[in-house]
Amino acid sequence: xxxxxxxxxxxxxxxxxxxxxxxxxxxxxxxxxxxxxxxxxxxxxxxxxxxxxxxxxxxxxxxxxxxxxxxxxxxxxxxxxxxxxxxxxxxxxxxxxxxxxxxxxxxxxxxxxxxxxxxxxxxxxxxxxxxxxxxxxxxxxxxxxxxxxxxxxxxxxxxxxxxxxxxxxxxxxxxxxxxxxxxxxxxxxxxxxxxxxxxxxxxxxxxxxxxxxxxxxxxxxxxxxxxxxxxxxxxxxxxxxxxxxxxxxxxxxxxxxxxxxxxxxxxxxxxxxxxxxxxxxxxxxxxxxxxxxxxxxxxxxxxxxxxxxxxxxxxxxxxxxxxxxxxxxxxxxxxxxxxxxxxxxxxxxxxxxxxxxxxxxxxx
Amino acid sequence: xxxxxxxxxxxxxxxxxxxxxxxxxxxxxxxxxxxxxxxxxxxxxxxxxxxxxxxxxxxxxxxxxxxxxxxxxxxxxxxxxxxxxxxxxxxxxxxxxxxxxxxxxxxxxxxxxxxxxxxxxxxxxxxxxxxxxxxxxxxxxxxxxxxxxxxxxxxxxxxxxxxxxxxxxxxxxxxxxxxxxxxxxxxxxxxxxxxxxxxxxxxxxxxxxxxxxxxxxxxxxxxxxxxxxxxxxxxxxxxxxxxxxxxxxxxxxxxxxxxxxxxxxxxxxxxxxxxxxxxxxxxxxxxxxxxxxxxxxxxxxxxxxxxxxxxxxxxxxxxxxxxxxxxxxxxxxxxxxxxxxxxxxxxxxxxxxxxxxxxxxxxxxxxxxxxxxxxxxxxxxxxxxxxxxxxxxxxxxxxxxxxxxxxxxxxxxxxxxxxxxxxxxxxxxxxxxxxxxxxxxxxxxxxxxxxxxxxxxxxxxxxxxxxxxxxxxxxxxxxxxxxxxxxxxxxxxxxxxxxxxxxxxxxxxxxxxxxxxxxxxxxxxxxxxxxxxxxxxxxxxxxxxxxxxxxxxxxxxxxxxxxxxxxxxxxxxxxxxxxxxxxxxxxxxxxxxxxx
Numbered sequence: 001x002x003x004x005x006x007x008x009x010x011x012x013x014x015x016x017x018x019x020x021x022x023x024x025x026x027x028x029x030x031x032x033x034x035x036x037x038x039x040x041x042x043x044x045x046x047x048x049x050x051x052x053x054x055x056x057x058x059x060x061x062x063x064x065x066x067x068x069x070x071x072x073x074x075x076x077x078x079x080x081x082x083x084x085x086x087x088x089x090x091x092x093x094x095x096x097x098x099x100x101x102x103x104x105x106x107x108x109x110x111x112x113x114x115x116x117x118x119x120x121x122x123x124x125x126x127x128x129x130x131x132x133x134x135x136x137x138x139x140x141x142x143x144x145x146x147x148x149x150x151x152x153x154x155x156x157x158x159x160x161x162x163x164x165x166x167x168x169x170x171x172x173x174x175x176x177x178x179x180x181x182x183x184x185x186x187x188x189x190x191x192x193x194x195x196x197x198x199x200x201x202x203x204x205x206x207x208x209x210x211x212x213x214x215x216x217x218x219x220x221x222x223x224x225x226x227x228x229x230x231x232x233x234x235x236x237x238x239x240x241x242x243x244x245x246x247x248x249x250x251x252x253x254x255x256x257x258x259x260x261x262x263x264x265x266x267x268x269x270x271x272x273x274x275x276x277x278x279x280x281x282x283x284x285x286x287x288x289x290x291x292x293x294x295x296x297x298x299x300x301x302x303x304x305x306x307x308x309x310x311x312x313x314x315x316x317x318x319x320x321x322x323x324x325x326x327x328x329x330x331x332x333x334x335x336x337x338x339x340x341x342x343x344x345x346x347x348x349x350x351x352x353x354x355x356x357x358x359x360x361x362x363x364x
Numbered sequence: 365x366x367x368x369x370x371x372x373x374x375x376x377x378x379x380x381x382x383x384x385x386x387x388x389x390x391x392x393x394x395x396x397x398x399x400x401x402x403x404x405x406x407x408x409x410x411x412x413x414x415x416x417x418x419x420x421x422x423x424x425x426x427x428x429x430x431x432x433x434x435x436x437x438x439x440x441x442x443x444x445x446x447x448x449x450x451x452x453x454x455x456x457x458x459x460x461x462x463x464x465x466x467x468x469x470x471x472x473x474x475x476x477x478x479x480x481x482x483x484x485x486x487x488x489x490x491x492x493x494x495x496x497x498x499x500x501x502x503x504x505x506x507x508x509x510x511x512x513x514x515x516x517x518x519x520x521x522x523x524x525x526x527x528x529x530x531x532x533x534x535x536x537x538x539x540x541x542x543x544x545x546x547x548x549x550x551x552x553x554x555x556x557x558x559x560x561x562x563x564x565x566x567x568x569x570x571x572x573x574x575x576x577x578x579x580x581x582x583x584x585x586x587x588x589x590x591x592x593x594x595x596x597x598x599x600x601x602x603x604x605x606x607x608x609x610x611x612x613x614x615x616x617x618x619x620x621x622x623x624x625x626x627x628x629x630x631x632x633x634x635x636x637x638x639x640x641x642x643x644x645x646x647x648x649x650x651x652x653x654x655x656x657x658x659x660x661x662x663x664x665x666x667x668x669x670x671x672x673x674x675x676x677x678x679x680x681x682x683x684x685x686x687x688x689x690x691x692x693x694x695x696x697x698x699x700x701x702x703x704x705x706x707x708x709x710x711x712x713x714x715x716x717x718x719x720x721x722x723x724x725x726x727x728x729x730x731x732x733x734x735x736x737x738x739x740x741x742x743x744x745x746x747x748x749x750x751x752x753x754x755x756x757x758x759x760x761x762x763x764x765x766x767x768x769x770x771x772x773x774x775x776x777x778x779x780x781x782x783x784x785x786x787x788x789x790x791x792x793x794x795x796x797x798x799x800x801x802x803x804x805x806x807x808x809x810x811x812x813x814x815x816x817x818x819x820x821x822x823x824x825x826x827x828x829x830x831x832x833x834x835x836x837x838x839x840x841x842x843x844x845x846x847x848x849x850x851x852x853x854x855x856x857x858x859x860x861x862x863x864x865x866x867x868x869x870x871x872x873x874x875x876x877x878x879x880x881x882x883x884x885x886x887x888x889x890x891x892x893x894x895x896x897x898x899x900x901x902x903x904x905x906x907x908x909x910x911x912x913x914x915x916x917x918x919x920x921x922x923x924x925x926x927x928x929x930x931x932x933x934x935x936x937x938x939x940x941x942x943x944x945x946x947x948x949x950x951x952x953x954x955x956x957x958x959x960x
Contacts, residue, residue: 050861050865051864051865052861052864052865077864077869078861078864078865079864079865079866079867079868079869080867081865082867083865083866084865084866085862085865085866087858087861087862088858089856089858090858091856091858091859091861091862093859093862093863093877093880093881094881095880095881104863104866104868104876105866105867108866108867108868108872109867152866153866156866156867162865
């Protein structure tokens with residue numbers, strides 16, 4: 001397995017910069033997801049690694065080999081990069097059977113019939129499709145097509161596997177199932193994987209590391225939990241779910257004993273403790289992020305460490321697994337997720353509290 | 365299974381809007397661009413060759429048309445430049461010809477479209493029995509060379525000895541003929557027989573692929589079936605109907621066979637027959653007049669095309685998607701046998717009657733005298749022992765096979781360059797390939813007359829079979845390009861790119877993926893082009909010479925000599941060929957693809 005290295009990779013379309021100076025190193029055997037909203041440059045980045053798009057600046061290497069260097073005008077075409085790729089549409093060739101589709105990369109490489117037979121059946125077994133080998137490929141459901149596309153991408157043991165939103169065309173239930181299966185497969189084979197998606201939960205469930213992109217730039221790279229709990233910027237914080245983002249001023253900042261800092265902050269009508277990644281001087285403006293599931297409702301007046309707000313319940317929506325509660329405070333409306341069992345009364349005065357390690361501050 | 369086969373076969377990858385924003389600027393098969401990025405010289409040479417070929421086929425005859433219209437003498441002779449040609453066509457008489465042309469075309473387009481839409485509705489949206497078979501039968505007339513049915517109707521509807529009138533007289537005892545095909549009505553009637561299946565082919569898929577929920581929601585809003593049909597279905601189809609109408613109208617103006625057979629004997633002139641007459645039927649052919657008229661009709665065509673373009677611009681076809689919906693099928697109850705009968709009647713009138721007449725005519729000594737003693741096989745013997753007939757068969761088959769192959773190959777390349785690459789000059793190529801679309805065969809024939817005559821001495825194309833081949837190539841290219849463009853549009857770029865990523869080179873990808881996927885469309889286009897060549901008369905009649913006659917030309921000559929019986933024999937042979945090809949097409953090609 002090989003690593004993938006992107007150094008200052010840029011892609012311009014005329015005057016428009018689709019990908020702007022991206023630096024990224026995907027380690028051998030690692031599963032990295034490019035995550036971002038539509039038009040953020042994630043697909044373009046993936047296509048540049050695939051060689052389907054030419055980078056206008058920077059250098060891309062796979063393993064120890066440079067495959068594209070814009071400054072030297074060096075470019076290795078897709079077919080010589082030894083990659084496997086799963087397209088969003090799966091790109092299952094409709095004029096071939098399942099077997100022929102999977103055998104294609106091997107036939108192109110002129111392997112013996114015996115080897116083709118063995119390896120195709122192995123690959124199909126891997127995705128549990130061996131009984132469909134002789135099916136004409138149009139007669140497959142979406143999930144089956146996706147499995148075939150994965151088998152085809154894996155059959156010749158590529159250096160790197162690229163996936164362009166492979167789950168987006170499946171229904172919700174199948175999406176989760178295929179995602180889990182795929183993650184297990186990837187861990188078993190230890191194959192370097194670069195994955196593109198706009199779905200945050202998919203990215204978090206599958207990846208070793210997530211790369212959050214926006215406007216052609218990388219905003220943050222990190223383990224899913226880091227990105228979710230300790231975003232480096234307001235943008236990254238806002239990208240996952242619907243967090244409560246609160247304006248506040250720093251009163252005091254000190255190391256928390258670990259790798260982070262503990263802050264005392266004060267907002268309009270509330271104050272308390274939270275954490276941050278960097279030292280922020282007193283008096284600076286910060287945005288404090290608290291996720292709805294980390295907020296707790298309590299009787300009015302009750303307060304302990306961390307943060308707390310006084311307010312009154314303005315709205316409650318039953319969502320099955322949980323209940324979304326809106327609490328109107330002096331400053332703004334807080335969004336809280338509570339277990340759906342607990343009943344809440346509209347108009348009730350409450351205290352909303354969050355432990356200090358659930359509140360995360362970034363500079364505004 | 366609630367959805368159809370095509371539905372699950374997602375060849376078409378509907379890139380969402382945001383993805384287009386992300387990858388949009390490179391849409392256009394960068395795989396190809398890259399393959400040639402090392403050898404841009406090769407690409408340049410390829411493009412130049414393509415431009416040269418298309419230029420010779422379209423721009424050159426067009427330029428020669430303009431040159432000839434200003435030149436006082438026939439092609440190849442020294443002369444002077446003047447405007448006499450244009451002065452000569454500016455007459456009151458020619459104004460009448462123009463009115464005739466437009467009037468006849470309108471008169472055939474309106475009823476044709478009405479009937480075609482009705483037929484399309486019957487086939488696509490009702491539970492009329494045997495719809496599959498009926499569809500094949502209804503579209504068959506489109507594939508029969510018009511010259512055959514023209515001759516057959518000439519015999520059927522002849523006021524003196526036509527079968528219809530003979531039967532009418534014996535039934536009613538009247539002495540007046542019931543029908544006379546040598547009239548305005550005859551011209552329109554014959555044109556309709558081609559327009560209806562043509563328009564049917566055009567509209568039936570629009571009926572078929574319309575999202576049924578659009579109509580269902582109208583019903584849910586309280587509209588009746590009939591109101592829904594008027595306010596939703598028809599209006600949604602308006603863009604398709606408009607473009608069909610314009611197309612049919614343009615083809616009506618280009619039409620040659622119908623006015624030639626039924627108009628000229630009655631003194632009804634249209635532009636195409638006027639061009640033909642001024643070259644073939646005058647003591648001294650008036651080339652300048654013919655060429656000026658040709659150029660003028662080109663101008664008319666150009667205006668029509670612009671108008672069509674303006675009409676259709678901004679009209680969205682999005683409601684009519686390519687998805688494999690199951691259309692609402694209306695249950696007609698006992699009325700379904702009425703619609704069934706209507707379809708059968710259409711088939712009988714357009715196919716059974718003319719073919720029956722050819723069959724009848726071929727076995728009797730003289731057409732019109734259908735008695736037992738007159739039965740004979742001598743016409744078959746005469747035709748089969750006629751070396752001119754066999755030469756025409758050879759010519760037609762050769763031109764058909766070679767012409768269809770060359771046309772489709774050119775169309776495939778042009779469509780690929782214009783649809784799937786981002787090469788510079790691709791829109792020029794696309795435009796050039798489209799030019800013959802607004803040149804009627806007659807006009808292109810005149811253009812090529814000049815073009816071949818003006819070629820330098822060592823290139824003796826004029827008067828050979830190659831002249832016909834080049835004309836057919838030019839005439840067929842627009843359709844070939846459209847067919848292949850449609851085919852390429854259906855193939856997502858992913859299919860190509862996926863092959864590249866998995867190790868295939870550009871040429872391997874072309875061969876194993878693009879050719880493998882596009883060949884059914886190629887085959888469909890090939891058969892269409894072959895039919896087109898077999899039926900072509902208006903350009904052939906100007907460009908043939910002794911030795912390079914096609915079957916259509918031989919037929920016309922025999923007909924002009926009053927030899928209707930041998931015409932029937934040859935017509936039957938051509939009919940057999942048509943049915944054979946159509947059968948092969950439906951049996952082997954249609955099985956592979958869903959459309960056409």
